[in-house]
Amino acid sequence: MSTLLRTAIALALLPAAPAFAATATAAATATSTAETPAEANESLVRLDRVNVFGSRAEVEKTAGSAHYIDQATLERFNFRDVNRVLRQVPGVYIVEEEGFGLRPNIGIRGSGTDRNNRITVMEDGVLIAPAPYAAPAAYYFPTMARMHAVEIKKGSASVQAGPRTTGGALNLLSTPVPTETAGELDLAMGSNGSFLGHGWVGTSGENFSGLIEGTRQQTDGFKQLDGGGDTGYELNDFVAKLRWTSSPSAARYQQVDLKLGRNTQDSDETYLGLTEDDYAATPFRRYAGSALDNIQTRHKLYELRHLIELSDSVDLTTVAYRTEFQRNWYKLNDVQGVSISSILANPATYASQYAWISGEDSPANALRLRNNNRSYYAQGIQSVMGIGFATGEASHDLEIGLRVHRDQEDRFQDDDRYQMLGGELVLTSDGAPGTQTNRVGDAEALALYVQDTIEWGNWVITPGVRYEQIDLTRTNYSTATGLRDVVLSRVETDVDALIPGIGATYLVGDNLAVFASVHRGFNPPGPGSNADPEESVNTEFGLRYGTDALSAELVGFVNDYSNLVGTCTASTGGNCTIGDQFDGGEARIQGIEASLGYDFGTNGPVGIPFALSYTWTDAEFRSSFSSSFEEWDDVASGDQVPYLPEQLLHASIGLQGERWRLDLAGNYVGEMRTTAGQGSIPAGQRIDSVLLWDLAVGLKVSERLELYGRVENLSDETYVTARRPAGLRPGLPRTTVLGLRYTF
Template structure:
């Protein structure tokens, strides 16, 4: 029931790297304590390390970049990262439990399962539990406490490995304020959902601090047979402490310590519904899921040092450590059959379905697995930034180096139950370590260099990344709980790879710029796997438009995989051994990302704004060769088969009214139909997730200078829809829910 959180230094409006975050924090401190003395050299340093740099900076990146500001986050007060990201084109999402606790995020067709195919960071530090050896994000930073969110795709994302095919997601935590102040935010709504978010801090000349908590709980929107809680409780804590030299020191330096903690208890299950039961009672939870519960604890520590060596050179070094422990106790098998197979074919498993619905059974009929795992992730990373001019050409160069190691320790068992009058009764307790008893780990060196070259109307951004990864898996078997090594099997692998990339932008005129890029995509194989690394060559080209009132972009992408990997996870619902990897060979993913934002009242004399937002993503992802696989989502594949869980069409639209002390915003997303198993042509009904559209409403009213009240409605039209057919059976999206809240700044 604990889960402590991952954090690093933060930057409110700039950058994506530790360097950019560090410079921003340094500048914030310097501007608050020495506003009159803020040096032009530091300003130039901040400009040089701009990677996203807010909405305007995102328009200048040689690649696809999106910045979601704190103001945008406040429009709907989302705590679910799925809803936060849904207006970003090129991002693929698959909801699961309705709250975004363990999201499934992909980019440009990478696959979405547990966000394992993207580089996930908080403040520029890897945030997955074990990014190299077990990247599936069973822990995800609390989106509700973030100050802003950055998304990077394309050639410029090679700085953020190890996964470089789709892109990187960087969650930016709350910064230390420039002066004493804070905020209290309390809200309550449907299903006894409660949120309490509070933070405060202060900056002095040489010492600054910030403390924050985010408490989030709900009774859940699903109805368990015979009653019971289907919700969750989370507690999130974050502190930052910073010391720095005098702003006018010959070498300005700062040292920032960041500590985070997150605890979670969630009564969540992998057991979904049959299609008939979903059609009749979509928010039902079967009796056989009554024991299912996730308990998790996480802690993270980071120490960042920044030094401005000269007006045109600085270095940032970060030490980080993350510990994560979780035990998801959940139903896995009934009468020896996996729940995914039962729900896929309920007519052939009528006896098992009767027990799942609460009918009496014999002893040991239900198997509940204690998915007990402990993770750690730690390392040191350093970025040296420098800039110089050669005639009319400007160079901004970054050199980065990281040593990282991580590990996942599985020590699991299975308890057996019978169903007695709708209640599960323990009949045989499993011995710890008797189901899975193994340790997987990785050690990795990574380095990159990237030069942003500006001349005339051109910006070129060549870059090169190197990854050297050693993995090891030690499997002690199921009969050696003390790990004496009597049945030990050791598997070791190494991967070394160079990852080049090149991006370019051309400023055609004051309003229009053109962009193009090419880079190598890479994802490392898991420890113990004999699979080759995932590799691709990725292209993008497009244009941007910005006239100060209307802003838009359209980018086409083409990812040419020479080898696509699929990884067996419990969340994928595949009937395979957890951790096994499968090679699909050649795959082609191509598509289009487009977005437009426009203030309809900008050129009028209205006293209010009418912001309009549109977004569209088209994705075509097909296998280029045929094969047979025990990976359930692929199965028997023919050339031309479409990849599963990737809708071809996604459309978003939003419009709002903003006045001086109130605003209202509507946001809608259409998700096209998608198949759940690879195939082509018409999608069979039992392999399809139907298209749907969900509309959200948000509004707030500032009734005093420092206070406002807000109301949000998610799923305004109360649409009933399915989001997936995995891990086991049909899963519903969240129904209509309300939240009423009050914010006070001080």
């Protein structure tokens, strides 16, 4: 650990010490309007140190493109899949995986779509990936059913969150503590034995308030396993919140929040897709070789937050947090040393291996299943001090802070060998824990941040700078016995990065704003990586217009990479070592984002809301090189970056009466490459375009009870979501859900 980092940790642990400005309380907009007594509202508005865009006025002042999906918008379709929620936001790219959104692959402005490892993901303003510095591609994502709102930041606004600023930041806002006794119960059932049970209840007193919340999700799955069996999942999620607020007569307003969470998941999911011919014949088939594939996870969250108004112009928000995550994905890895991706790509070449995963009898020890057993933790303290002051006619809102953070990924994996007999897997060799991979990756980080929001006449100027100092260590232990008594190697890396950014917004009038921003994009390497940090210069220019019935935004962006980095993960597949990173050299990703919202029924008896968002993207490498990263291979300058469609389109229209609603949404995803290249896309490297429709209805039986339904993939399109990590993966077929929501 560096001397600078040790000193910072000591300072951060002192009482009232400032600690990072970027993400103090993203939930504070929700809390400022829904969680606190009226006497505290004005204080909390100043205490909110993350721009949560709950009003058009705030969006208009933002120096960069930003989107806020509120509770009313989320409830229109009642999606429990974050992929479907984010489709409506321009500049956000999604690669589906298992059809339920449990392990989303999200990118922003071409940042990459593998396990969200190129964006910053937060819940209530706090980093939520199990190891956000050491292993951001880990397999946990917050449960969408309990989210109150969603915030997406792009452009220079994303520098505020960090550490990953190449694309943007995604912040999920959980259910707020109510201002009075209240609650909700949501029950739904649907296709393939799916069930959702979600409920919360909370109360508020003069000084104490709280909330408890629980979610249960399950389904049998939509894939048909050879020989029978479930292909779905079970998920349980529990959250408790306790709040203390000072009395209205207190000299300084204070608030303390305790948040505890626990999430468990048991999912019969696999990385084994299908060959071209098998997908064409039976797209929802699962081979017998994946019968034992299963992932079990456990996530725990501890968070303590303190807000204090030191004076009329100075406030301080401090958050201490810790998350713990354990996972074991037991799944087919290879057959007689041939990777499953190679088998499915070349079933004729590997005819015997293909026959064995399809259920034909095999030799003993032919099929290798891996215990991908890993554990993670992340902990830290972050704080932001806000200072309001004026210089002449300009008003300032200065944020100063620091984050001290530590996280770890611990891999302790082994391999078991099986024989296929009579269409079933029979264990023939049981591996000892730690004999396949036995290593630990550690990250310690210090993040400093300063940003000033300057309002001067019609101008809003936001200069800011971020400093990241990261110590990375990877320790490799001997796999001979699975013990940790022999260290084979230890690789230590120090990364320092200064990340400046500036944005400006000019308010042309009451309805029109023009904005522009430029910032440095940065993505740190992982522990033990030989790759350089991912770096870029990101610029944008746009305008937004809004009236009571109309809102519109048009943005152009260019992300100019001096070094694009690829990361080998189990979800990308290929014959590479998990965790290895690859330098991709220069690349340029540019595009146009457009969004439009209008209510044709304004002032009429029936509302007719209409929304449209469009993204055009041009993403290409600007240098030539050869890489062992499978998605890149031999790259020539001008090749298109894979898994980035050129065209994305979302449109929705609804009818809303006093007690009923009907909504229809369409999502178009253009064709995309799975391997870098240019010109026409070879069939084996192409994912075809698809147009998906979703329908939702709602009927309010009373003021408290609503009946609702939705149909996802209304036209029952059969489509491929990805060719990674092994074979073709199908999207969710037509799925019907019926439910009721009771509020009190």
